[in-house]
Amino acid sequence: MAERGKKTQKMCEKCGKEFASITVVQVIGGKKKKFRVCESCAMKVGLEEQMRVADIKEKEKKRQIKQNESKMYDLVSKMSREESRERKMVCTTCGMSYFDFKRELKFGCPDCYEAFKTKIAPIIHKIHGAYKHVEHEEQLETSGAMLPELKTRLKIAIEDEDFEEAARLRDLIKESRNDLG
Amino acid sequence: MIWDKFPRDGIPWFATNPGEDIVLTTRVRIARNLAEHKFLTRCNKREKTGILTLVKENLVNSPLGELGSYHRMQDLSSDEKKFLVERHLISSDLSASREPSGVFLLEGDHALSIMINEEDHLRTGSIYPGYNLENSFNRLKSVDEILADYLSYAYSSRWGYLTACPTNCGTAMRASFLCHLPGIVTLNEFEKFREGLILRDLSVRGFYGEGTQVYGNIFQIYTNKSLGMTQNGLLDIAREGLEFITGFERQCRKKLREELFFQMENKVWRTVGIIKYAKALSSSDALKYLSTIWLGYSLKILMSNGKSYFPSDSFILVQPTHLQLMLEARLTSQERDVFRAQYIRRKLSSEEWYKVSMD
């Protein structure tokens, strides 16, 4: 009975020395596989599996850190590229760079307005809600009669890369065209 | 001494218009910079002196020269500078400056000043009592036009008058009001009030400008945009803003009178007690109590035989340097507080106060 029992009892698929008493699942080459193993081999498989999982986690962590590092690096280098661009944007009259202006928030001379125009036009627009000086009341935006003026402004806004203002002007032009029929 | 020409016991431009109980003063200022010159941020001492001399010489040679006096900041004593700050004729920044700078003071009512080498090369300000936007602006404009014949300014058709800070370009003009707002403060409505100001392109700050504290419920409220509108457009913003301010404050005072009259009466009469019998008053206490008394007049809790209206120039006259000059003596701070208490009693003719009979 015992002999028969032994014969029918499967041997451990890992060591082949002990009777298999436990079914374990192991991932090999990315594929799940079932094994009938003995108790001591089950323990080993478990440990291996644990280590494998830990190893994967470790690797994943490292990969993420690396990725973040490179992201940070990208950001920093982008910032320093931007910074060096801003340092190179210099008013030839007074020597102030746009980078200086961003720290001091005051210009160095009247010509700075022109030298930093593309950068400051959107900022000034945000501060004042207007993009251009108005000396006389007639210059104020009114109706369809102002179409040529609006077009000039649109041109300036595009030159300034002030696209928010450009979009607004484009809508105004559209409107005044509609008004004209 | 700079104050020899100033009347001692009263400020002509600060005298409250009878019936005016919210706006203490109206001030309009413009900023100008010389063409072909760097702004002060990029000038060395020699260049700053050059600008100062150039402006001064042209000023003195212009018709304005005979109408006022020019002073180099470095020649003024610290008391003189404090005096001018207390009068709102120079900024505390200019008074603290160790760089070559100066001020031109128009004589007569001493209500127009030109600061040279403050943040911009020129800052000309005109101040009037109560709500007086037109007069204040017209005087400023005439001075600006006179000077424009003598100095050439940095200007572009795109950005208007070019100023050191882009927040001022365009007309480079700003209108501001000193407002007494005890109703809004008492009813805790300030946040809501400020939201209303923001919608109207107005900002608010303390008694003596940027970063200064609020004393006696007095706030400086000013227009915060200068590009994209004409000077008249800016005056319109100020006018509409003022309507909002006075409307809001009056609404609050009405509520105080209708719903909290007993509490207000109690507060005002307790303050009367303090003013009548205080041995000494600090500057900040004085301003607090002056505010309550003024509100007492406005809510018709208090009345005086002597004066039909509250002498609002006391808000300036109880400042430390002003008291010192009135006595022409150096005072310890305790002596000053004692004198302040006496002075306020006299100034407000407190012995003549009586209760308004309720109908």
Ligand SMILES: [Zn+2]
């Ligand atoms: Zn085994």
Ligand SMILES: [Zn+2]
């Ligand atoms: Zn420059």
